[in-house]
Structure formats: C-alpha cells, structure tokens
Amino acid sequence: MTLAPERPTTATPTAVVVAPPGLEREQWLDVRRAGVGGSDVAAVLGMNKHRGPLEVYLDKVGELPDDLPRSPELDEAAFWGTALEPIVAEVFAARTGLHVADGPGTLAHVDRPWMLANLDRVVLDPNEPSVPGLLEIKTRSAYQLDEWAEGVPDGPALQTHWYLAVTGYRRAHVAALVGGNRLMVHRVERDEQLVEHLVQLVGDFWQHVLDRTPPPVDGSAATAELLAHLYDVQPDAVTLADPDEVLPLLDQLAEIKQREQQLADERRVIENQLKAIAGEAEIVRCRDEVAFTWKQNGTFAAKRFAAAHPELAARYAHLTPALDTKSLATDRPDLYRAHRARRLLVPTAKKGNK
Template identity: 30%
Template sequence: MSDFKVFPFETEKQWLKGRMIGIGGSDASAVVGLNPYKSNIELFEEKIGRKIPKDISDKPCVIYGKKAEEYIRELFKLDYPEYQVSHHEYHILQSLEYPFMQASLDGELVDQDGRKGILEIKTTNILQSMQYEKWKDRIPDNYYIQVLHYLLVTGWQFVVLRAHLNTEWGGEKRTTVKHYFIERSDVEDDLKMLLEEEKKFWEYVESGRKPPLILPEI
C-alpha cells in the first residue's frame, strides 16, 4: 500500500502549475524559516494567491541544474550499480494522509534489500569557501528539510543526495562530487517536527490568517 498517489503531467507547464498547489519540497524549508531565498510569510502569500512566485527558470544556474540532472542520474547509476534507479518526468506525488504535501523526485531508488528510497540531485556553484563549509560534513539546512519532506510524502526508508559542487579558480573549473546517505530511522524526530510545522502552516493557509514570521538563525 503506497502512502501517496501519483499525478502524471504531460508537459512541464502543466507540472509547474500542479506544483503550485500544496507544499512541495523546495517550499518546506520556507515553512520552518530555513530557506535563504524566501520567508514563511512570502510562501504564505504565494499559497493564498496574494503573490506570484518569482520566475527563476531563466537563471543560468537553474538551467544548468535542470540540464545536468539526467546526466548526473546516469553517472549515479554507473557509480552505484547496487541501486535500481528510475525516474518519471513531470510526476507529482501527493500524500494520501496529508494531501497538501507533495513531491517531485529526481529519482526513485530500490536497494539490494528491496527497500525504497529517494535520489536527490544538487548542482551548485561554490563562489566562496564559506559556501563549501556548508557542504563539508552535512547538507545545507534547506536541502535537508527538502529531503525530509520527501520522506514524509513517500513513506520510504532512505535518501541518497548527490551533490556536484562546481568551483572556478584561476581559470580552472573543478567539480567535487559528494554523496550523503540519510536513513529514515536516524531522522524520526526531525520528521515529526517538520510534519507538525507543515500542518500548522497549512492551517494558516486554509484560514487565510498570516503566520508569525520565522526569522532564520544567523
């Protein structure tokens, strides 16, 4: 029995429109005040239709990430043949228990024990050493919240996040590839916290009452 239902969209335009309804993976960090680009108030205003989300689809880093994804997924298959990897373009998964929670995955994994997991792919340009620090022993908070959200929607057991960190120094381009493995059983407390926060946030959306602003920790 699956924890979600699947909405397959034909085109990117329909898929993008479908993503507007409910809380998606990149929204989740804004709910808890951990999104560097958007506050929980801005997200609330988008969800009640008061504000139109900024279109960032023409930004070079977004175009790069989108085009690189399929190749990175293929590289992941070569590097980790022990996983079965599948991907469904323009699919939105919607939680059955909490229909306002949804997910669009970069890949679906099955490990050698038959357990299901999530593949998340990130490409980022590292412009200063401080940014690299954020990736040193863990993934940045906003991406951590994103994959927790996917675990909540799917009910699956693990996440593998593959990050391609691009740098350019002295005219030389380099890519560092890092892998982060997250087991559901290790993050149960964080999952509970996020679920409560998302439920609370969605109550604000449904009532039209503005939530209190959550300021990110400096």
C-alpha cells in the same frame, strides 16, 4: 452496513500520484498550490535566504504578484541544475552500483494530500530490491564544498526528509555536483522524530493557508525584499492603523536602535584599543598565533588621493557611462518613483512630546 472508503492505490508506501511528469508549467504550478512541496519546506520554516513564509503563503493562496523581480543568478542556477540532473543521476548510478529510475510525477501523501513531493529519481538497490529509496540531485557552487563535505546542508536535508515523510521511504541519497567537478554523495536514513516535527510545523503553516490567515511577518532578508516590491505604492496615501498594534512596535524599534548605538560605541572603544596596541605593525601575535591584523588594505580614499595628488588623479581618471537620474526624475517622474526603493522612517520624537 456502511463500507469504509477504499484506500487509493499507492505508488510508494504512503503516497499516490496526483499529477504525471512533464506537465506544462501553468498546470504544474496549479498542482503545487494545492499543498506544500519539498522546495517550500525550508522557506516555511524561515531557513531559506531567498524565500520566506509570507511569500510561500501568498503563492499558495494565489495572491503573489507575477511581476516580482527575479534573480538572474538564481534563474541561471536553476537552468543548469535541470540541464545537469540526468548526467548527475547517471554518474551516481555508475559510481554506487544502484539502479536509478525517473520519478513518477507529483506525489501526495495518501492521508494528508497537502503534503506533496516531486522526486528527482527513485533508487533501487540490487541487494535489497524490496526496499526502494529516493535520490535528490543538487548542483552547487564550489564555495559550498566545505558544507557538502560535512554532510547534507540544512535546506536540502529538510527537503529530503520531507520527501521521506511524503513517500514513506526509509532512506534517501543526496548527490550534489559541487563546482562542476566534484560529486558529493550522502545517504540519509529516515529520522521518525524529525518527520513528525516537520509534519506538525508545516501542517500549522498549511492551516494558515486554509484559513486565509497570513503567517506572522518574520525578520528574514527575503521577506524584507518581498515587502519592498509587494504593493503598488499610492503617493501620500495614509493608513489609519491601530495604536495598540503600532505603538508597541515603534517602542521596540526605538529600544533596539538605542542598544545598537550603545553596542557600536562599545565596539569602537575596543577596536581603538586594539589599533593602539598594533601601532605601526600590521600583524599582532599572541602565544605564537596571529591574534588580529590591522592592514592597510581597505577601501581606497579616492577623494583624499585626488586632493593630495591632483595631477596623478587626472592622469588615472576615466569616464564611465552613468544614468542621469536627475534628468530622469524631471522628465519621467512616474518611472523614477516606481524604481525607487521604499524606506521605513520613524519621525524623531520631539522633546517633551512622549
């Protein structure tokens, strides 16, 4: 008689603790690479402007370079998010009357151990002590106030529902400190259809990781930036590519560029017609509403001003420190090249050569 393996003791309805809180950063990163966490989900789905699916994949398989440029602004935002988290949790508890406890560490789904979660806090309602939930805490810029006033934006909403998927909890609260002085609180009820959809999509991505098959390259700005810094460029090195792969892409690129030029020409015609209607006026109204404006508040034409008013230009000119890139390129060509951006150039097809 073969006994079924004993089910592990769960810390939540569907999750077990796989790492305690307070791990050293390197240990914590090792745990994160064993699965997909809440902060990965939006990136995996192509909905994170700072990270794309390819970067998450390379991170999980241990092939993401350590020297990729990091955004000082994002690092600063992350610092203050961590520093303010206890304060936001305390105020949330005081204003809602709910009990808040620290998260238990890194959780993994009991049946799908690649599904990971690091909860900011666990929430207990005194009126329903047998129905715990989770609290996700965010700090955001004042410019995002309108987004948070309407509900939880897509990225945090996906992260929150991922945590519901991992833990088996039925509800969550998201508390966002917006602009440093506005606490926006939203309650999120578990959407079973969304949970199933997330598990399917993210599970497909995780299979790419297990198979060591990179996901398709997407069109996000984050992936473009990653590709620009991913490789150590070998000057004048040549790659022999499969024509069946490259030539259709070049054809598509040429077609897109042609459409872009056509649209730019059409747009210019319409804009010129509107400018002619405006004439000397800066504001054009239709049906008691502003239809469009053509104001003289664009980029200042410094060269044209200097040519027309040389004496005034000399009076208002001032010297600013500037890097002498020409001398740098001459003296240290290796460093100069290493800090140049990579450009994708497609040779113009010659007439009669198709």
